[in-house]
Amino acid sequence: MLLKIKNLDCRRGNxxxxxxxxxNLKSGExxxxxxxxxxxxxxxxxxxxxxxxxxxxxxNIAYSGHLDGVKSTxxxxxxxKFWSGIYNTNNMTNVIKTLKLNDFQNRIAGELSxxxxxxxxxxxxxxxxxxxxxxxxxxxxLDKTTTTLISEIITQHCKEGGAAIISTHVNLNLPSSKxxxxxxxxxxxxxxFDPFLEGIF
Amino acid sequence: xxxxxxxxxxxxxxxxxxxxxxxAFFLIVIMIVPFGVGADLGLLSRIAPGILWIGALLSCLxxxxxxFQLDWEDGTLEALATSPIPLSGxxxxxxxxxxxTTGLPITLASLPLGYLLNLNHNSYFLLLTSLxxxxxxxxxxxxxxxxxxxxxxRGGLLLSLLILPLYIPTLMLGAQSMSxxxxxxxxxxxxxxxxxxxxxxxxxxxxxxALRANLK
Numbered sequence: 325m326l327l328k329i330k331n332l333d334c335r336r337g338n339x340x341x342x343x344x345x346x347x348n349l350k351s352g353e354x355x356x357x358x359x360x361x362x363x364x365x366x367x368x369x370x371x372x373x374x375x376x377x378x379x380x381x382x383x384n385i386a387y388s389g390h391l392d393g394v395k396s397t398x399x400x401x402x403x404x405k406f407w408s409g410i411y412n413t414n415n416m417t418n419v420i421k422t423l424k425l426n427d428f429q430n431r432i433a434g435e436l437s438x439x440x441x442x443x444x445x446x447x448x449x450x451x452x453x454x455x456x457x458x459x460x461x462x463x464x465x466l467d468k469t470t471t472t473l474i475s476e477i478i479t480q481h482c483k484e485g486g487a488a489i490i491s492t493h494v495n496l497n498l499p500s501s502k503x504x505x506x507x508x509x510x511x512x513x514x515x516x517f518d519p520f521l522e523g524i525f
Numbered sequence: 526x527x528x529x530x531x532x533x534x535x536x537x538x539x540x541x542x543x544x545x546x547x548x549a550f551f552l553i554v555i556m557i558v559p560f561g562v563g564a565d566l567g568l569l570s571r572i573a574p575g576i577l578w579i580g581a582l583l584s585c586l587x588x589x590x591x592x593f594q595l596d597w598e599d600g601t602l603e604a605l606a607t608s609p610i611p612l613s614g615x616x617x618x619x620x621x622x623x624x625x626t627t628g629l630p631i632t633l634a635s636l637p638l639g640y641l642l643n644l645n646h647n648s649y650f651l652l653l654t655s656l657x658x659x660x661x662x663x664x665x666x667x668x669x670x671x672x673x674x675x676x677x678x679r680g681g682l683l684l685s686l687l688i689l690p691l692y693i694p695t696l697m698l699g700a701q702s703m704s705x706x707x708x709x710x711x712x713x714x715x716x717x718x719x720x721x722x723x724x725x726x727x728x729x730x731x732x733x734x735a736l737r738a739n740l741k
Binding site: 373374375376385386387388389390391392393394395396397398402405406407408409410411412445448452 | 536542599603605607740
């Protein structure tokens, strides 16, 4: 079992967005989060990534949010080299090849299109060598070909023993994936809470 | 952590990175003082330590909102927060990079600028030493302020209001160590070093708490 979530309550600000979320994620599995806008998909991913809690739920996690985390004044290669240094990995050349970034690896990231930037942002996930990928709308700004490429990369990651939790409105055609409808976890009563009393600071 | 320091230095040196801007601002602030107070060499010599320290402090302040804000806006801070480096380590790396691209150049540039202000000949060593050991405190305090205001849009003014009062002890001790009539500047330098060491030891943890609260 790579990840076990049990009765997780997620808040945005002081409002309870989803309550009692429970699921297990095994090696090789892919969990697709579905639900309308504002249902709490991003909030859940941020909780699992450890951004909204004081402790990481799992330290073998890589998170990719709405923003690409790309520095526009650095080249594609410099951006990836930076993340390689942070995660102490040496698979940058393979990642460039896998995500087909070869043609513009020496270009300044600010000159890339939105789709190319997204691809560069997703390259970080491969650099991390993390087992669990948390991806929030990974296919935004991507064309059909690149969306297929991303699906293939996620499939390969799961085949190699990894797992992924993906929030998406696009059908990624991922094998061995299960769907979690977030709207099922909407709390019946919107409980307010005091962040100071909850010890959030 | 070295990757983060090297990346921040590289970003500061690139166009729009703020390195040249900070240094140019320091140069201009010091250069306009003689135009304001006149060509009285005795007066310039007396006020030189204070002016040089105030110039260093304001130049430092100019680049503080860049420490976390740009990373926050493009999603890098979120990605870094989920990386194996703890938030206190990220804050230390950021403050170190800020000192290397702001405090260190200001310290080196202060020597020729001291000459412009007719700084006492015996004070050059003290100027260099006090800035070299005092500017790390400015960078670490500034990083703390930047961590507190990271989620605030156009938080530059708020950051200045928060940080400037915290700079006062370093400013007073730094300027006083060079003033004519100071009997034992070594004691003052030791106090500046103590402030810097305290900031380096404690503030990264405070930064981590502030960043964690803002990321929520």
